[in-house]
């Protein structure tokens with residue numbers, strides 16, 4: 001179900017923190033694309049870019065648009081030169097940091113994980129057993145990516161649920177307050193302490209995981225010498241990989257299963273042809289991606305649609321809006337698992353394009369295939385949905401599955 005379009009003269013206030021808009025941001029996005037493709041929010045002092053072509057051009061342009069002020073609106077006031085988070089870096093530093101972990105995420109490396117991902121998925125679904133009502137987020141979509149990324153990183157089984165809970169708390173925002181809550185701040189500190197313990201342990205007892213590799217690799221510094229990553233850098237890597245590889249897949253699958261319950265014909269098509277699952281993932285990334293915008297700061301004045309985005313401005317590249325741009329996708333509000341998609345921006349684009357895209361695709365495809373093989377028909381009642389709220393991650397924290 002999609003809400004009717006907003007009137008052309010409606011005074012639209014796009015607030016990325018609004019719980020109300022987050023319920024269904026698509027009418028607002030449509031209005032922005034049609035009437036204010038270079039939108040400025042005077043209230044919160046940011047610009048928003050919503051059309052597909054503009055967004056594509058902005059995401060590849062790391063000369064005129066920097067990631068170094070962070071990529072979430074609430075943190076974008078100042079540069080973060082000392083961060084170890086590659087997602088907040090520009091070249092050449094970004095290239096060096098990305099190269100350190102990119103080998104672990106190549107299609108070839110990820111293909112080897114396929115049997116393990118099936119095994120992990122089946123294990124969780126077996127534990128659901130023959131219950132007729134369960135929360136597919138809590139019992140499945142949150143667990144699968146956490147287990148997979150933990151295997152890759154070397155986070156032991158007994159701490160995974162805790163890491164997940166802490167990263168959820170870290171992202172949560174209260175209405176009207178974009179800054180992290182005291183609980184979120186406490187979670188960041190606790191997570192960092194825990195990652196510190198893990199790093200110490202791997203330094204003492206190296207193993208065959210990405211974490212051990214990070215304790216051993218060297219990066220070239222600006223003066224050409226080579227040095228090991230600091231503990232703080234490694235903590236930031238773990239934080240980025242554990243949160244990026246977790247929340248996003250969890251949310252993508254929640255949205256996808258919800259769309260399939262609202263579109264039973266699409267679900268039936270997937271049941272009849274499980275080979276369509278990979279395309280259903282791409283369609284969800286276009287239709288309602290977990291990451292709704294990528295924040296950047298303009299390094300120079302940028303003209304756009306007759307306006308001037310000034311140097312220093314905070315700019316949101318709203319890929320959530322670009323996926324519904326009818327200039328690019330015909331009948332964009334229709335969820336269609338067979339849609340031919342040559343390119344979407346659900347994983348971002350350009351040098352920061354999602355490092356875990358191949359892994360996310362594989363996990364999500366396997367999850368759909370395993371779930372629909374067990375429950376080809378299910379209901380999600382209207383009161384069985386809860387949304388999580390954060391500034392740029394969109395999706396459900398709870399989705400009640402009812403099976404016959």
Ligand code: HEM
Nearest residue numbers: 086087244245248249252291294347348352354355356360
């Ligand atoms: C459906 C799931 C996922 C979605 C929608 C998603 C989305 C994104 C997006 C939009 C970006 C670009 C950020 C920017 O341009 O500022 C990104 C970057 C990134 N993603 Fe994902 N992601 C997903 C899964 C994963 C997984 C499973 C991992 C695994 C580790 C991961 C790791 C990363 C990392 C490390 C970056 C930063 C890359 C860089 O800065 O070069 N993501 N992701």
